[in-house]
Amino acid sequence: xxxxxxxxxxxxxxxxxxxxxxxxxxxxxxxxxxxxxxxxxxxxxxxxxxxxxxxxxxxxxxxxxxxxxxxxxxxxxxxxxxxxxxxxxxxxxxxxxxxxxxxxxxxxxxxxxxxxxxxxx
Numbered sequence: 001x002x003x004x005x006x007x008x009x010x011x012x013x014x015x016x017x018x019x020x021x022x023x024x025x026x027x028x029x030x031x032x033x034x035x036x037x038x039x040x041x042x043x044x045x046x047x048x049x050x051x052x053x054x055x056x057x058x059x060x061x062x063x064x065x066x067x068x069x070x071x072x073x074x075x076x077x078x079x080x081x082x083x084x085x086x087x088x089x090x091x092x093x094x095x096x097x098x099x100x101x102x103x104x105x106x107x108x109x110x111x112x113x114x115x116x117x118x119x120x121x
Contacts, residue, residue: 009083011044011091012053015120016070017077024073026066032101034070038079038120040095041067041105044088053081066105067117092116 016039025031043065045052055061056071057078063069070076084091089111097118105116 008085009049011042011084011086011088012049013082013084013091013095014041014043014053014056014067014071015039015079015082016041017079018070019075019077022070022073022075024069026069026101026104027063029066029101029103034100035119039070040097040118040120041070042088042092042095042116043067043105049083053083057081066101066107070117088116089113092118097121 018034018036018039020036021033023031023033043052056067059072059074061068061072063072071078086094089109092113093111095118097120099115099117100119101117102115106113109116
């Protein structure tokens with residue numbers, strides 16, 4: 001897995017590969033079948049960014065955030081972690097991709113992102 005660092009990182013992106021389609025129900029969101037392919041999840045942490053990223057990289061954890069319903073699955077591979085000095089929503093909006101699960105990772109989003117998980121074309 002590639003790990004890219006950015007000076008003064010405040011947000012991050014996990015680039016994920018689903019080896020095959022996966023049905024998940026992240027928290028209160030609707031159950032959805034995610035097609036196989038590559039995805040990017042954009043997140044942030046007000047403090048302890050590296051601890052948040054390290055948690056995402058572990059498979060054995062309670063499902064607390066929407067992304068946990070993916071990262072705990074054996075069909076999912078984290079290809080790389082990118083760190084950024086851009087705010088979370090700005091980074092997410094600058095990333096092209098298809099929204100598959102409305103609201104995923106965006107419960108507290110105030111910028112109208114729609115979701116912070118995108119399927120890459």
